[in-house]
Amino acid sequence: MSLRDRFRRSATGSQITVPTPEAEPANGRPQQVAPTAFDEYQELKRRLHREMIGKLNMALLEGLDENGRRDQVESVARRLLSDSELRLTRSDEERLIQELLHDTFDLGPITPFLLDEEISDILVNTHRQVYVERLGRLEMTPVQFRDDAHLRLIIDRIISRVGRRIDESSPLVDARLPDGSRVNAIIPPAALDGPILSIRRFRRKALSIENLLELGSLTEPMARLLRGTIRARINMLITGGTGSGKTTLLNILSRYIPEGERIVTIEDSAELQLQQPHVVRLETRPPNIEGRGMITQRDLVRNALRMRPDRIVVGEVRGDEVLDMLQAMNTGHDGSLTTIHSNGPRDALHRLENLVLMAGHSLPDKAIREQVASALQVVVHVSRISDGSRKVLSISEITGMEGPVVTMQEIFRFTRTGTRADGKVEGRYEATGVVPHFADQVRLAGTDLTGIFERGNGR
Ligand SMILES: Nc1ncnc2c1ncn2[C@@H]1O[C@H](COP(=O)(O)OP(=O)(O)OP(=O)(O)O)[C@@H](O)[C@H]1O
Numbered sequence: 001m002s003l004r005d006r007f008r009r010s011a012t013g014s015q016i017t018v019p020t021p022e023a024e025p026a027n028g029r030p031q032q033v034a035p036t037a038f039d040e041y042q043e044l045k046r047r048l049h050r051e052m053i054g055k056l057n058m059a060l061l062e063g064l065d066e067n068g069r070r071d072q073v074e075s076v077a078r079r080l081l082s083d084s085e086l087r088l089t090r091s092d093e094e095r096l097i098q099e100l101l102h103d104t105f106d107l108g109p110i111t112p113f114l115l116d117e118e119i120s121d122i123l124v125n126t127h128r129q130v131y132v133e134r135l136g137r138l139e140m141t142p143v144q145f146r147d148d149a150h151l152r153l154i155i156d157r158i159i160s161r162v163g164r165r166i167d168e169s170s171p172l173v174d175a176r177l178p179d180g181s182r183v184n185a186i187i188p189p190a191a192l193d194g195p196i197l198s199i200r201r202f203r204r205k206a207l208s209i210e211n212l213l214e215l216g217s218l219t220e221p222m223a224r225l226l227r228g229t230i231r232a233r234i235n236m237l238i239t240g241g242t243g244s245g246k247t248t249l250l251n252i253l254s255r256y257i258p259e260g261e262r263i264v265t266i267e268d269s270a271e272l273q274l275q276q277p278h279v280v281r282l283e284t285r286p287p288n289i290e291g292r293g294m295i296t297q298r299d300l301v302r303n304a305l306r307m308r309p310d311r312i313v314v315g316e317v318r319g320d321e322v323l324d325m326l327q328a329m330n331t332g333h334d335g336s337l338t339t340i341h342s343n344g345p346r347d348a349l350h351r352l353e354n355l356v357l358m359a360g361h362s363l364p365d366k367a368i369r370e371q372v373a374s375a376l377q378v379v380v381h382v383s384r385i386s387d388g389s390r391k392v393l394s395i396s397e398i399t400g401m402e403g404p405v406v407t408m409q410e411i412f413r414f415t416r417t418g419t420r421a422d423g424k425v426e427g428r429y430e431a432t433g434v435v436p437h438f439a440d441q442v443r444l445a446g447t448d449l450t451g452i453f454e455r456g457n458g459r
């Protein structure tokens, strides 16, 4: 029976039920729905929304606080519903009102996803298609926005809350929400098929090394080595693709920096959560609407050097701050940490080199590589593999230079052995048998490494 039929029936007095699964998620868990019922429900909601906007006293609303506004909208919505000939069950009425409130004040149909702790990413690819990542897996949802204008309204709402603007002349915006979530929006003409919105949720309960061990992201010997390198002030580079877990690992490992040290953190979007008492946090700033006032990572790295830091933690190197960062690592700020986007440890070194070249420093290639080789001692590569899990795929040591080439040796690696029928990746972690040159430094700093480098040791 179509929704319209049900409504017709309702006119005769019998109760109707709004088709539950179809429209927007109940409890944030949408299910597949028949498109017609979905369209009709959207149509009903659109009509109510329009009527509601028409009836609301906007001037009055402006003067109210958040709760007052909600009450006002709710009472208008209830009046509209009771005036109409619709007979909804109590729970359907509640749901419709909730959805109207979401549309009016929150982030529209995706609001429930923001309340769902299991969801880490919300990816709106045009108004008709919304994906979420839940527990490491991407899934398509039946959620849709009414049209481009509706999605655009929600994007404007998100972005204006943090004092930013998006329009045809600057169609890309990267912003951080007050709760720490990261938002990227892109609209036409840069987006060809309509506005696009990507939200990376901020995880309220940060992951710990124990969680990573439970999740199978690394093994106990690997964790011990990484903790030890932090305590021993070994300079570290964490590498990996987008969303592979670089920042998460950086956060976890930074917690092992001893409390007595002065740490300066530098980031584009404040994601680092260091717990030590002596942390100074710096964040870049985009230019304002007149195009002025930009503060870059390079400005901040240079400034940090004048702040007498013991260690510098840069969230992600991605631009012309790279050479300053390498020089800082080479000049007494041992134990500095950073991440870089890359496909593997070797690729990461190329990228560092390229960043230096792109920044316009006129250094010979070999000199750049020497800077890289002497600045960094350990490279940790993470990846989001095909079953959605994140793993530390390799821990390598940078050993120096041979001729023009930076030399590396792998200490631990993950070897994939197969894929189960359900898509789960099978594999094992193992020590390669190589004992890193910095092993003594780590031991001297108080970490027992007995037996962990024995070839094949994976547990
Ligand atoms: N080992 C892990 N197991 C499960 N989930 C993880 C793991 N590490 C990170 N995550 C989750 O994966 C998502 C991406 O993590 P994170 O932000 O650390 O990645 P990233 O590589 O820094 O991404 P970006 O390239 O966007 O900076 C987050 O939701 C995070 O909570």
Ligand SMILES: [Mg+2]
Pocket: 246, 247, 248, 316
């Ligand atoms: Mg990151």
